[in-house]
Amino acid sequence: MLKRDEWLDLARKLDWSFSYVDEREVFPEVISGRPWLAQDAWKDWDEPYRTTYAEYVTNQHAKDVALDAVREAIGRVEDFQKHDASWLNGLKLHVATLPLAEFAAVVGNLRAGRFARDSAWRTTAALGALDELRHTQIPLLLMHDLVQWDPQFDWTHKFFHTNDWVAIAGRHLVDELLLTANPIEFAIATNFVFETGFTNLQFVGLASMAHHVGDRMFEKMVQSIQTDEARHAQIGGPVLQTVLKHDPAYAQYLIDKWFWRSWHFFAIVTGFAMDYLTPLKDRTASFKEFMEEWTLDQFARSLEEYGLKKPWYWDQFLDGLDQYHHMVYASAYTYRATVWFDLTLPGPEERAWLRLKYPNTWDRMEPIWERITERARQAGPGVEWYTHGVTPVAFCDLCQLVLCEGTTDANSARTYAHEGRKYIFCSEPCQWIFQTEPQRYAAHKSVVGRILAGEAPPNLLELVKYFGLTQEMWGKDVAGGSYPWLVNAKTNGA
């Protein structure tokens, strides 16, 4: 047989000059992206890591067989029941945000399969669409049987179809990042920033925790997914290179915007899992440490390689790394009936660990948990409402997450008037993203905006129904308030 490199190039470069239609008609800027350049400018687009179709289907089939074997061995309900309850709730959070977002990425990749400006790019994106289809179907199939045991796993499919506040934030991100992005923005935002910059947090960081917990199914699933991501994420680099040559300011803008938006997403999904929902004994590092190792160092290095600057808000981001996900977690814990997974009340040992890992900021978080712990003790086991908020909270008009940037004593929320409407943002970068392209975001209503417009109910119990939750499903304290350390224990974790 011929070696791949002896023939594959013939099949990679298949663009031609159109005679019967205009190139601008075939690749309208609105859907193929800016800067609009003639094909000639893209003709050297090159994916460093080549795969043939035959290799693709052969390798992917082998991976599915391997994963199936794991599923057969340890994918039954009884196997999941063995895991720590709070870990399982981290799992519920993850698997809800995964499959339908991956399917939005199928759509985004197919758009690139049509409108990307070089044939090799289009073909790599089309196989990327298949990868994302795999990442849609694996978790849907793996989690399916778990709904018999725990109805919260229903959100594996349901989440993106609901009006839950996290789902609204999720769609606001995914619609722009994956579902409707043009191929250039998709390549830089999704392939370069999101996949290259952040997903190792999950694939390496969280997978190592899954290993410690003994959740081999989750570990093998994310590792199997990672091998696909590594292949299609390589689309980002060569696209970025060409955009940098023609419009470096736009390239920098996309990096800055998407690093911030991706950061908020991972702060919640991965931050919650690593610093709160993984049992203390199984935590191999803190979320911040993983971010430093897998995102900051590597991402900063790759920006430098491309001659890009760190995002302008880098210092604010570094500050946030010490506190943002802690603030959102505390908010989520006290509004747990608004989400589809249970949350844990961090005990003295956990808080001591958090103080160790976040020495600069934990002192500000500690009093919050002391107050919650005191109320939990007074309420006793089984009483959820005494440690639960009662009035709806405010959300950022950009990221749609609760206003949790800044610190407990220095809130960074800010307001901005645009065409007669007042908007509120959690942070300067969120406001900056909004102001740069207000036409994308101005019409959107946050949860509070919906309440004020009469589209969503103001009463929290009713609002939770609007979110798609029933009592059976909504989040509770993971231990029902029964913690061995809670009775007659000191509340101070220091």
Add this chain to the structure above:
Amino acid sequence: MTRRRTYSHLSQLGRKPSDYDIATSNLLYYLPRGFEIQSPLSDWYAKYQVGSRFQCKDWEAFRDPSETTYAKYTERQKNKEVFVEGLLRAADGEYDARLTSHWITVLDRVFAPMMFPVHGLQMVASYVGSMAPSGRIVVACALQAADEIRRIQRIAYRVRQLQSVHAGFGERAKSIWLTDVMWQPLRKVVERLLVTYDWGEAFVALNLVVKPIFDDFVTKQLGEAAMSFKDDVLSRMLFSLGEDCAWHRAWSTSLVSTVTKSAPEVESVVAEWMDQWRPSAQAAVYAFAPIVSSVVANGGSAELQSDVGPSSTSSGIYDSRGSRVS
């Protein structure tokens, strides 16, 4: 409370959900709620997806008759690729040296340039997938686009093999595609398909008209010509690639029947599009008649036949091979 057995959206199914049910149902959350942001593509979707005359009350009713999931697809295709690799292994230098110079000339002109139009078909399949209003259609289109990649790569592989025995073979593929009169009608059709943005029309033109005609030409006419020139390897390879095309046709037929069942008025829309596209698609393939006739004159038995069914307007919808799809 009764015990939950499946995801809530499948609870009314009335049977145990299959892997296909679980892995392909309700995957597009943006329908009908719309996008959370005002995307620059919001208008594009409003015009070419929501505004298409290809409408169905319940897009989720569509099912791929083969119920193809990702895992099923890679397994199926891997096996086909093992078969084709076996064929190609047989096409060593000796085999290629035995092929007649006339046949090599035909292949140089008709086979090698084919990578270009097939890439166009790959692009349109991707487009229809990106615009389709049901997850199951998206899935079928994504896999169809991958099938076209398979076809391109197998052509490329065979071109390289032939090149090592017949110097210069395939080197003019692109210029033939761009300038040879024989290819221009097809090139015009493919370029027009690329700018057909109504997703329904793009689907109908691609999968009910252009592909059935073109795929048939490749699998049957060219395949039979290969056979008559004792090029079994190519004939069998084209047969294997033709199996993919048969699946494209099967799921498309199923989609049209789902749509016309729910919205009979769409039948005339489909027929109208088919009538619009058919003449140029047929002309594109007829353009190859001279060379296929010359194949016949040189001892081959293949003929380019008019293999087109009754007009769609007579009664029911027929794909361009004459099979009733509705």
